[in-house]
Amino acid sequence: MIAAKGLTVGYAGRTVIEGADLSVAPGERLALVGPNGAGKSSLLRAMTGVLAPRAGSVELLGERVEHVPRKKLARAIAVVPEVADLPFAMPVAEVVALGRLPHEPPLTGLRPTDAAAVDGAIERIGISHLRSRDMRELSMGERQLVFIAVAVAQAAPILVLDEPTAHLDIRHQVDVMELLVDLNERDGTTVLAVLHDLALAAHFFPRVVVLADGRIVSDGTPAETLGAARIREVFGVDPALVRLAVGAG
Amino acid sequence: MAAGALARDVEAGGLAAWVRARPLVVGLVVVVALLLTLVLGVGLGSVRVAPAETFAVILSRVFDIDIGVTITPATDVIVWDLRLPRVLTAMLIGCGLAVAGATFQGLLRNPLADPYVLGTASGAAVGAAIAVLLPIQLVVVEFGLLHGLAFAGALASAWLVFRLGGMGGAGGLTRLLLTGYAVGSVLAAVLTMAMYVSGAELRQIFSFLLGGLGGSSWVRLIVAAPLIIGSSLLIMARGRSLDGMLLGDAAAGHLGIDVSRERGILLALASMATAAAVAISGLIGFVGLVVPHVVRLLVGPAAHRVLPISALAGAALLSAADLGARLVGDVPVGVVMALLGSPFFLVLLHRSRSGYEL
Amino acid sequence: MSSSDRRRGVALFVVLVVVLGACSSAGASSSPAASAPMSASPTASAAAVSPSPSPSAAFPITLTDDEGTSVEVAAEPERIVSLTPATTEILFALGAGDRIVATDDGSDYPPEAVALQDVATYASVDVEKVVALEPDLVVAGGLGFTPAESITKLRDLKIPVVVIYAPSVDGVDKDIELLGSATGTTPKATSLTSAMRSDMAAVSAAVAGQSPKPRVFYDVGYDDATGAIYAPAEDSFLAEMVTMAGGDVITTGDPNTYEIPLEKLIEKDPQLIILGTNPFYSPTPDAVAKRRGWDAFTAVRNGDIKPVHDTEITRPGPRLPIGLRTLVSAIWPDVALSAAP
Numbered sequence: 001m002i003a004a005k006g007l008t009v010g011y012a013g014r015t016v017i018e019g020a021d022l023s024v025a026p027g028e029r030l031a032l033v034g035p036n037g038a039g040k041s042s043l044l045r046a047m048t049g050v051l052a053p054r055a056g057s058v059e060l061l062g063e064r065v066e067h068v069p070r071k072k073l074a075r076a077i078a079v080v081p082e083v084a085d086l087p088f089a090m091p092v093a094e095v096v097a098l099g100r101l102p103h104e105p106p107l108t109g110l111r112p113t114d115a116a117a118v119d120g121a122i123e124r125i126g127i128s129h130l131r132s133r134d135m136r137e138l139s140m141g142e143r144q145l146v147f148i149a150v151a152v153a154q155a156a157p158i159l160v161l162d163e164p165t166a167h168l169d170i171r172h173q174v175d176v177m178e179l180l181v182d183l184n185e186r187d188g189t190t191v192l193a194v195l196h197d198l199a200l201a202a203h204f205f206p207r208v209v210v211l212a213d214g215r216i217v218s219d220g221t222p223a224e225t226l227g228a229a230r231i232r233e234v235f236g237v238d239p240a241l242v243r244l245a246v247g248a249g
Numbered sequence: 250m251a252a253g254a255l256a257r258d259v260e261a262g263g264l265a266a267w268v269r270a271r272p273l274v275v276g277l278v279v280v281v282a283l284l285l286t287l288v289l290g291v292g293l294g295s296v297r298v299a300p301a302e303t304f305a306v307i308l309s310r311v312f313d314i315d316i317g318v319t320i321t322p323a324t325d326v327i328v329w330d331l332r333l334p335r336v337l338t339a340m341l342i343g344c345g346l347a348v349a350g351a352t353f354q355g356l357l358r359n360p361l362a363d364p365y366v367l368g369t370a371s372g373a374a375v376g377a378a379i380a381v382l383l384p385i386q387l388v389v390v391e392f393g394l395l396h397g398l399a400f401a402g403a404l405a406s407a408w409l410v411f412r413l414g415g416m417g418g419a420g421g422l423t424r425l426l427l428t429g430y431a432v433g434s435v436l437a438a439v440l441t442m443a444m445y446v447s448g449a450e451l452r453q454i455f456s457f458l459l460g461g462l463g464g465s466s467w468v469r470l471i472v473a474a475p476l477i478i479g480s481s482l483l484i485m486a487r488g489r490s491l492d493g494m495l496l497g498d499a500a501a502g503h504l505g506i507d508v509s510r511e512r513g514i515l516l517a518l519a520s521m522a523t524a525a526a527v528a529i530s531g532l533i534g535f536v537g538l539v540v541p542h543v544v545r546l547l548v549g550p551a552a553h554r555v556l557p558i559s560a561l562a563g564a565a566l567l568s569a570a571d572l573g574a575r576l577v578g579d580v581p582v583g584v585v586m587a588l589l590g591s592p593f594f595l596v597l598l599h600r601s602r603s604g605y606e607l
Numbered sequence: 608m609s610s611s612d613r614r615r616g617v618a619l620f621v622v623l624v625v626v627l628g629a630c631s632s633a634g635a636s637s638s639p640a641a642s643a644p645m646s647a648s649p650t651a652s653a654a655a656v657s658p659s660p661s662p663s664a665a666f667p668i669t670l671t672d673d674e675g676t677s678v679e680v681a682a683e684p685e686r687i688v689s690l691t692p693a694t695t696e697i698l699f700a701l702g703a704g705d706r707i708v709a710t711d712d713g714s715d716y717p718p719e720a721v722a723l724q725d726v727a728t729y730a731s732v733d734v735e736k737v738v739a740l741e742p743d744l745v746v747a748g749g750l751g752f753t754p755a756e757s758i759t760k761l762r763d764l765k766i767p768v769v770v771i772y773a774p775s776v777d778g779v780d781k782d783i784e785l786l787g788s789a790t791g792t793t794p795k796a797t798s799l800t801s802a803m804r805s806d807m808a809a810v811s812a813a814v815a816g817q818s819p820k821p822r823v824f825y826d827v828g829y830d831d832a833t834g835a836i837y838a839p840a841e842d843s844f845l846a847e848m849v850t851m852a853g854g855d856v857i858t859t860g861d862p863n864t865y866e867i868p869l870e871k872l873i874e875k876d877p878q879l880i881i882l883g884t885n886p887f888y889s890p891t892p893d894a895v896a897k898r899r900g901w902d903a904f905t906a907v908r909n910g911d912i913k914p915v916h917d918t919e920i921t922r923p924g925p926r927l928p929i930g931l932r933t934l935v936s937a938i939w940p941d942v943a944l945s946a947a948p
Contacts, residue, residue: 074505081500087358088550101493102505109553296739323741326764331735452751464756579731
């Protein structure tokens with residue numbers, strides 16, 4: 001569905017991703033892991049059309065991402081926003097409603113279908129009790145859930161998440177992971193998530209891509225990609241620490 | 250929103266929540282206030298005009314109906330040529346400044362932004378000062394060199410800030426704001442220099458800086474109205490983009506908004522409205538900063554509610570303040586607004602504990 | 608465009624504006640001289656048009672005011688609004704006082720003027736009140752005395768507004784004659800100005816031969832907080848009056864500045880300090896003598912600090928001869944003057 005071919009991406013002076021080939025089929029559920037600075041976020045940015053590649057290409061259903069009109073792209077790919085500070089007080093329900101922007105007609109605003117999608121997203125994430133609370137009063141974890149709801153409300157066939165569990169406690173981490181599995185298996189949403197927690201990646205994702213120093217070093221099942229040697233080599237950590245969770249996957 | 254959710258909101262917050270749940274009520278109240286200030290503004294002034302005479306003038310001028318009340322030519326001029334254009338101009342300026350203020354606050358993601366944040370105030374003032382100092386008399390359709398250069402100065406300064414400030418994109422919004430501050434400071438220094446060398450013309454420059462609606466006329470109203478109303482309507486049409494940008498540039502981009510283009514367009518429209526307002530009536534503060542906040546406290550931050558209601562509320566506020574200024578004895582309108590509005594604003598801030606803080 | 612180019616551009620812009628400002632204010636001060644000869648013509652034409660004393664033949668008339676604007680007065684004005692104290696005095700002196708319907712709040716002479724309704728303050732003109740009075744002539748003060756916006760507003764409403772200002776003593780004569788034509792009282796205006804001229808010439812002649820002329824500092828104002836000193840500007844009305852009164856006038860040296868630095872004043876060393884007192888500024892000679900650094904002046908050491916009532920000296924109206932006499936009695940107390948006419 002979305003494919004990067006020979007992708008090379010960089011910022012002024014630095015090359016961050018070198019010659020990456022990554023192909024995601026519709027309905028796949030894939031975790032992108034790697035140490036800090038490996039280029040995971042940059043890879044995501046390039047694949048969602050935010051960062052223009054230096055070499056290579058990113059294609060969405062065969063069309064180059066930079067040629068896809070913005071709104072169409074937003075209807076195809078939903079990216080969970082970074083947890084940002086809002087300048088004004090805004091109730092959670094209105095924030096989630098922003099996820100419908102790519103769908104709603106510009107002048108008339110939310111239609112009943114949009115409102116239904118918003119309510120659905122709020123229910124599904126389990127934040128109904130927060131819907132009229134001011135965003136700025138919520139904890140980091142609660143805010144993260146709201147931003148995930150925004151992307152879910154967007155109801156796009158592809159859902160992209162960059163470290164969505166960074167601020168969540170273990171229970172919520174598991175909840176979000178289970179939600180992703182649900183969205184993927186029940187709704188057929190293609191899920192692409194950057195995770196720093198190898199245990200979660202191994203447990204919930206059938207396909208794991210390991211990125212190190214701007215290159216894709218491994219792409220396959222958790223067992224294939226997250227072997228002891230790889231973990232030691234890529235992450236510089238004693239694999240015994242991670243063995244527990246990986247074994248269960 | 251589902252009815253159940255609404256009921257929960259009301260239970261949760263009492264009166265404040267009730268108000269927030271009914272933006273239409275707020276809108277209606279504002280419209281009523283606007284009509285009231287229109288009526289009072291035309292009926293009251295430093296010269297006593299009986300209500301019957303006021304009606305007679307308006308009916309005869311607008312509908313050509315004679316209701317049999319004798320009107321002196323002076324009364325006719327006072328009501329039709331002096332008061333009515335002045336009240337309408339006040340409404341127009343209040344509307345433009347409030348919408349521009351709300352727009353800048355949303356674009357720059359900064360609650361302290363006002364219409365003059367990109368140096369438009371200083372630019373207009375310098376333009377006006379240059380016009381006063383130049384020994385050229387130029388009048389085009391009742392607009393003198395002062396208005397033309399104030400307008401040009403405001404736009405030029407906004408453009409300069411926008412270009413130097415990195416368009417708010419990669420450089421960040423902070424950079425844009427700080428550039429606005431820096432350019433504004435340079436222009437303020439130029440203005441001070443101009444005032445210093447101005448000698449007798451100082452008074453004219455100073456009265457421009459204080460801001461006032463004394464120069465209102467039908468012609469100026471007709472020329473400025475399309476600029477201000479047009480800009481305001483075009484901004485309102487892009488209200489959702491403004492909302493999207495609240496989440497940040499990246500998120501807005503992912504939601505399908507062409508951030509740099511929308512930002513450029515909205516800044517240009519808001520600067521246009523501000524420049525037109527400043528060119529006509531000098532520097533009137535307070536409206537652009539406070540009205541959008543008050544409206545947000547009442548109806549929440551969504552642009553499709555904030556922008557139209559701010560427009561109406563700004564119009565009502567400025568015309569009410571101008572009426573007050575006229576009745577007290579031609580005090581600068583900015584002073585009246587700050588004196589009346591600030592306490593009200595403070596009360597509202599103090600009251601808003603139920604989560605709709607600023 | 609690199610940022611240093613931009614900076615240079617902005618700097619150039621700033622310099623340009625400052626230079627423009629300096630040039631234009633120099634230009635502005637020369638324009639009243641240009642307009643003065645123009646305002647002389649209506650008197651000539653009025654005199655040509657009406658050799659008989661009948662006033663109605665002089666209207667309708669098109670006048671050129673001191674700003675060079677053409678103002679049409681259709682008929683002899685019966686309802687006049689005066690927006691400067693000097694205008695009020697002039698109108699009363701021309702015998703048109705009973706036709707004034709309103710004045711500004713500064714019009715305090717003659718006593719009948721005080722009772723007249725006020726429609727203007729220092730800061731603004733109440734246009735509504737002016738319109739309500741249905742005036743057929745309004746006289747405003749130039750050089751920003753009456754806000755330009757109010758003048759424009761009144762003219763937009765088809766009310767004839769004549770703007771006057773007098774940067775020199777001659778200018779006062781021209782203004783009196785202009786107002787004479789405007790009100791149909793030209794014979795009175797002519798006799799008034801010639802009486803003023805001859806009286807002032809006589810007073811001036813009485814002290815012309817006196818020497819040495821004392822260095823006179825006319826204290827216009829002083830700021831206790833900053834020590835700022837305000838003096839007559841070069842070539843100003845006030846400087847001219849002091850010179851006519853036989854004084855060696857100390858000015859700021861610049862026609863556009865009213866402030867003089869203390870060092871400069873010390874350098875000029877006034878021998879006589881004249882305090883122009885009015886309701887807004889009336890220091891005592893003792894207070895003046897105590898001012899920081901002022902003990903360096905000959906005038907302070909000798910105690911030659913004289914307060915005078917400044918209205919007749921500074922107001923460009925018909926009481927200038929009185930003002931001149933006041934000045935002369937301060938500067939040359941021993942010179943006998945003929946009685947005022």
